[in-house]
Amino acid sequence: MSILDDNTQPRRILILAAHPAPRRSVAGKALRRAAAEVEGVTLADLYAEYPRQDINADREQARLEAHDVIIFLHPFFWYSTPAILKEWQDIVLEHGWAYGHEGNALSGKIFFSALTAGGPETAYTPEGYNHFPVRTLLSPLEQTADLCGMVYLPPLTFFAAGHAGEDNRIDEHAAEWKGYLMALRDHRLDIEAARKLPLLNGQLNSLVKG
């Protein structure tokens, strides 16, 4: 199946959102609310569905099979996801289903991470205090997606998210986020071009076709 196919059926999008302290989440809450407004998007709050982290593999696999785009929506905790998303990977991405000789259930699906980071973009440079770009730090997820035969897109990163409210940056970022969701749904995003970028941030206009 070609990545830039002419399929007229809208892509079904699954957002796996994870925040262990939702009361403290400001930017994340805005992004979740924005995603919920987009038609054709399934928004799953993993900490609400599994407050005891007893993830149901069968249910999760069935949900993945019913969607074409999988997105992790999460705060950037220690250069990675919150614990429940790691648990989710460990339990759901089974051999023989997600990977391995006969494991091709996820093959061809689009995957990326939409995350909120505390630091500014400059921190994620060789000169900054985080030293590595976000895409590099997320390379375990990229490799996981690759092993599962998925199409990996660079992360959409909401930098300095903790102070976005004070700086009035939330609406702007939420609009970009919604734009990506709709473009993906409607097959209007240039996937091949997007794959090569370090970040999706600020690239929506150049990636949308037609």
Add this chain to the structure above:
Amino acid sequence: MGGFLLDATIYLTAAVILVPIASRLGLGSVLGYLIAGVLIGPVLGLVGSETQDLQHFAEFGVVMMLFLIGLELEPRALWDMRARLLGLGGLQVTVTAGIIAAAAIALGIYWTVAVAIGLTFALSSTAIVMQTLSEKSLDKTEGGRGSFSILLFQDIAVIPMLAFLPLLAMPDLMGSGLEHAAGHAADAAHGAAEHGGGDHGPSLNLVENLPGWAYGPVVLAAIGIVVGGGRYLVRPLFRFIARSGLREMFTAFALFLVIGIALLMTLVGLSPALGTFLAGVVLANSEYRHELEADIEPFRGLLMGLFFITVGAGISFEVFLDDWSLILGLLAGLIAAKAAVLGILALIFKIRGRDRWLMTLALAQAGEFGFVLLSFNVQNQVIPPDLQPVLSLLVALSMLVTPLLFILYEQVFARKYTEQEPERDADEIDQRGTTIIAGNGRFGQIVHRVLRASGYEIVVLEHKSDFVENMAKFGIKTFYGDATRPDLLHAAGLAEAKQFVVAIDDKEQITELVKHVRRERPDIHIVARAIDRHHVYQLYAAGANDIIRETFDSAVRAARSALEGLGEHPFEAEKAVRYFVRHDRETLIKLAEAWREDVSVFENPEYMAIARRQNEMMEDTMRNDRETGRNNALDRAWSPPPVRPEEEADSNEDDDATR
């Protein structure tokens, strides 16, 4: 009456003093009883000829023992034993009898007398051997099973022997002879089982006057009654008794079962031991098994002890001193001959290593049926009366030596093979459940189902009979019995269990049970159900390892659901109760130190102060967490830093003291 009390005091004193000593020295209880008997009999002369009558009475302990052995043996296991039972047992009896008879002929004894002696001495002592095997936990080994097969065959073989022996009566002395043989046989069997030699009338035998063809059907009918009754009648009867709630009725019923079956067997001229053994096998699958075991066990123990004492007391020093060299020679010869036959049979039946030695040494003595057969033989003029004292002494001495042979086995052969074949043990060890669960109600049932589903061996005890049977309808096996009874716990395998779960619902009984189990088994893991917070402290003092408040976890879950019901995010609700549980546990530990067993908490100022302080602390924390949102207990790990990260980074790099 006075005489009876005096005798009883003498027997009990000797047993109470010597048996624990022998046990502590590792000699086993049997040797202790035998020595006690030797002391009060031939040495001190405190007891006299009444030991003979007492011995016949005490032999009923063997009947009870076979009942208990039967309870441990499921019918399928008995069926699997059949080849060994007939092959091993049959060969042991015939070959040993033949060799001993040949030796007797060589010593110049007339052949009929020699055959009678051979048959008498071919038998071994079920009482001593089975008691010692189970005491030393050897009863489930290959050698132990082989020994049991032989003993069981011998017990069955006594019946035809009693019928056959009178035919060997000396021609010139032969009086009544053939036609009375069957009657005598049954009479003697009865005597062995109950009391007295042959001095009571033949009135208790139903088959005596029956024509030959009718005998078979009557015997089959009697066995049918035992099997059918055990399968279909015992359960409703037990349920009926359980409803009465009278514990002594269980004991009475258990005794009635054993004695009634013994009587029935006697009536039809079968071995009472065989009959009760059969009944035991039939009841081995019953949920009342442990209850029966616990009820019969003390009677068996006392009667067997009494029996061993009478064996010791019956040893005659005069006879021994008259001919000590001859008697010692005969004793050595007897044991050597029996051991040789057993050793060769073990070889043929592929019983290897230390198990072969166990069987060889365990069964090398003459048995309690030897006494019965000797007096029976003398009465029937098969053996001349002047030979009886020496032969009786031989039987008694060989039994006295048996515990020493066991010690020889343990010290020499078991040790030798332990080093050589350590891997053979795994499948021989008793397969008792590793966890005992007391109580199978709403609480115990969950524990039971999780452990069983996880593949663990469990023994479940429940004292409501209706419950036990309803569980059986779901295919769940529980045993009837009051778990607070020490004897029942013993029968359920407390001594070997790995873990004990107390899931009964009475607060006081839970505490008592934990104390008892901890006393019996300092090393066992105890999970205990606590009724409330104060009970936790008591159980902690009683020695429980894991103490679970019965309603705490469910109440916490209800609180969590209530928070969710108010619209809280499920994970926020989860974190709130996690904090609550952790705080509560800390409070519990602090309160435990202030808690006094005999003082109400409301009159314990120290306790109340801690409780109040802890409660305030918890409310502050949880409320504060919502309002200020920083430095809180619930979300510490997931809160963003209070300063802008770039500023923090700057301050670190610049070491700017102003910020």
